[in-house]
Amino acid sequence: MESVAHSIGLSAVMIWTLVKVLVVFGFVMSIGSLWTWVERRGSAMLQDRIGPNRALLFGRWQLLGLPQLVADGIKFFFKEDQVPPHATKRLYWIAPMLAFVPALIGFAVIPFGRSFTYQGALYHLSILEPGNGMGMLYPLAIGAVAVYGILVAAWSSNNKWAILGGMRASAQMVSYEISMGLAVLAIFMRVGGYDPGEIIREQVTTGWFFWRQPFGFLVFFICMFAETNRLPFDFAEGESEIVAGFHTEFGSMKFALLALSEYAHMITASALLATMYFGGWAVPFMPVAPVLLTILFFLIKLLFFMWIFVWVRWTLPRFRYDQLMFMGWKVLLPISMANLILNAWLMARGH
Amino acid sequence: MAVIVKKVELTWLDRSYVWPIAAGMVITFRHFIKQITTPTSRRFTIQYPDMKKTMPKGYRGLHELKRFEDGAIKCVACFMCQEACPARCISIEAEEFSELNFTQGFEEKRPRVFKIDMLRCIYCGMCEEACPKDAIWLRNEYELAAYDRLSMNFGKWDLMNTYAAADGKARLSQDSESPATPSRPASASSHSADPA
Numbered sequence: 001m002e003s004v005a006h007s008i009g010l011s012a013v014m015i016w017t018l019v020k021v022l023v024v025f026g027f028v029m030s031i032g033s034l035w036t037w038v039e040r041r042g043s044a045m046l047q048d049r050i051g052p053n054r055a056l057l058f059g060r061w062q063l064l065g066l067p068q069l070v071a072d073g074i075k076f077f078f079k080e081d082q083v084p085p086h087a088t089k090r091l092y093w094i095a096p097m098l099a100f101v102p103a104l105i106g107f108a109v110i111p112f113g114r115s116f117t118y119q120g121a122l123y124h125l126s127i128l129e130p131g132n133g134m135g136m137l138y139p140l141a142i143g144a145v146a147v148y149g150i151l152v153a154a155w156s157s158n159n160k161w162a163i164l165g166g167m168r169a170s171a172q173m174v175s176y177e178i179s180m181g182l183a184v185l186a187i188f189m190r191v192g193g194y195d196p197g198e199i200i201r202e203q204v205t206t207g208w209f210f211w212r213q214p215f216g217f218l219v220f221f222i223c224m225f226a227e228t229n230r231l232p233f234d235f236a237e238g239e240s241e242i243v244a245g246f247h248t249e250f251g252s253m254k255f256a257l258l259a260l261s262e263y264a265h266m267i268t269a270s271a272l273l274a275t276m277y278f279g280g281w282a283v284p285f286m287p288v289a290p291v292l293l294t295i296l297f298f299l300i301k302l303l304f305f306m307w308i309f310v311w312v313r314w315t316l317p318r319f320r321y322d323q324l325m326f327m328g329w330k331v332l333l334p335i336s337m338a339n340l341i342l343n344a345w346l347m348a349r350g351h
Numbered sequence: 352m353a354v355i356v357k358k359v360e361l362t363w364l365d366r367s368y369v370w371p372i373a374a375g376m377v378i379t380f381r382h383f384i385k386q387i388t389t390p391t392s393r394r395f396t397i398q399y400p401d402m403k404k405t406m407p408k409g410y411r412g413l414h415e416l417k418r419f420e421d422g423a424i425k426c427v428a429c430f431m432c433q434e435a436c437p438a439r440c441i442s443i444e445a446e447e448f449s450e451l452n453f454t455q456g457f458e459e460k461r462p463r464v465f466k467i468d469m470l471r472c473i474y475c476g477m478c479e480e481a482c483p484k485d486a487i488w489l490r491n492e493y494e495l496a497a498y499d500r501l502s503m504n505f506g507k508w509d510l511m512n513t514y515a516a517a518d519g520k521a522r523l524s525q526d527s528e529s530p531a532t533p534s535r536p537a538s539a540s541s542h543s544a545d546p547a
Binding site for chain 1 (some may be wrong): 372385395398
């Protein structure tokens with residue numbers, strides 16, 4: 001690897017980072033678009049329907065409806081990219097990226113496999129090396145930025161329905177962030193650090209946080225739905241009341257990016273859930289597992305939570321806005337506070 | 352009178368939302384498993400151009416003007432259906448025909464023109480009810496589409512042939528006055544109404 005790296009004038013570390021970035025982001029983006037297919041076919045199955053199956057590859061192969069993805073992609077690329085004349089042009093152009101990029105780069109800090117040594121060098125399976133000082137705060141901070149994508153999209157399109165959707169979504173995300181932060185704080189407290197590697201190692205030795213902090217998990221899980229703007233908290237959208245919501249004025253690839261950002265968010269949220277409450281790459285009953293097996297288990301956990309997102313969406317009706325606010329401030333916040341205090345008390349008693 | 356609305360008392364388990372949501376998700380997942388393990392041909396959805404629904408008995412679809420075994424039209428142009436039609440989509444012009452025909456029961460009247468405007472027809476089946484000769488049936492065909500209005504105006508021969516292929520009968524294009532028609536028997540031929 002060293003010699004290959006030197007021949008193109010890069011260090012081995014840079015090559016390794018580059019490979020990780022390409023593989024991980026390639027994976028996240030392809031899973032994100034694949035999950036639009038899972039959403040559509042899966043929801044169809046949940047509702048005794050069949051789902052999109054008419055798109056054929058080369059007019060011949062149905063492939064369980066997967067060519068629909070290609071068809072959608074081609075359609076989105078070739079649609080007219082129209083900017084409404086009353087829009088704030090610059091923000092209107094930036095907004096889809098502002099929504100998509102934070103959703104994607106939140107994944108950077110998540111370790112997706114056990115660190116391993118190869119030829120005397122230690123390799124970490126996460127884009128950002130552990131011990132970078134940001135740890136789990138980074139995806140949470142980035143996740144908080146994602147609300148700007150929606151709000152900017154809503155505001156720049158200068159449409160009353162869009163701004164209503166954007167306002168609702170941002171109010172919701174802000175009010176759920178506090179409960180989420182407190183739930184995560186209990187974990188940081190228990191672990192004594194906020195590096196994802198540390199959190200996973202703690203779970204390998206003492207058991208998953210899902211068992212140790214079930215209420216914290218519940219709060220964090222619900223807040224993840226609110227953060228990703230998925231049902232039952234999809235207040236950014238609303239066909240029946242505000243046309244389409246924050247992306248009313250967006251078309252072609254801009255709309256596709258806004259829609260995909262939701263799925264990228266789902267991946268990051270699932271990765272966070274898996275890392276913090278389900279032991280990340282940890283293989284159950286196997287303290288030292290092969291690297292490939294750890295990657296596989298991380299994938300399984302990730303996809304399981306992604307499926308949960310789809311499953312919940314097609315099971316539950318959405319909340320009313322006051323119910324949402326009630327739940328955020330009067331139910332989840334006290335629970336996460338109680339969880340924090342309970343854990344603090346348990347830790348204090350243990351010493 | 353006031354109605355006392357009975358309020359449902361939720362248990363604490365129901366009010367927690369977590370348990371009912373889990374129960375609901377189990378229900379949807381059961382549907383998921385059932386649907387994904389059912390082959391496409393046996394799912395509820397009928398994938399229309401590939402699969403077709405078998406219409407129930409008594410379905411009122413496209414009309415057929417019935418014929419006798421020798422191909423003569425059963426209709427005697429009595430105008431009952433035209434009168435009964437609430438959509439006024441049937442228009443008949445009668446004609447006399449002198450060649451007395453056994454199978455037709457010595458009728459001397461038949462439609463020269465029998466038109467149904469399929470765009471006007473509401474498929475109520477009143478014409479079928481009104482017909483004294485059982486000569487018009489509404490049957491199971493429902494795929495009626497055309498590129499222009501004129502081709503939705505079905506004439507006499509269109510209506511007689513609507514189910515010819517489905518029933519394995521010959522397509523007709525003219526009234527049966529060929530020699531093969533079993534006309535009145537030779538013994539009765541001297542009573543012919545039309546000596547010319």
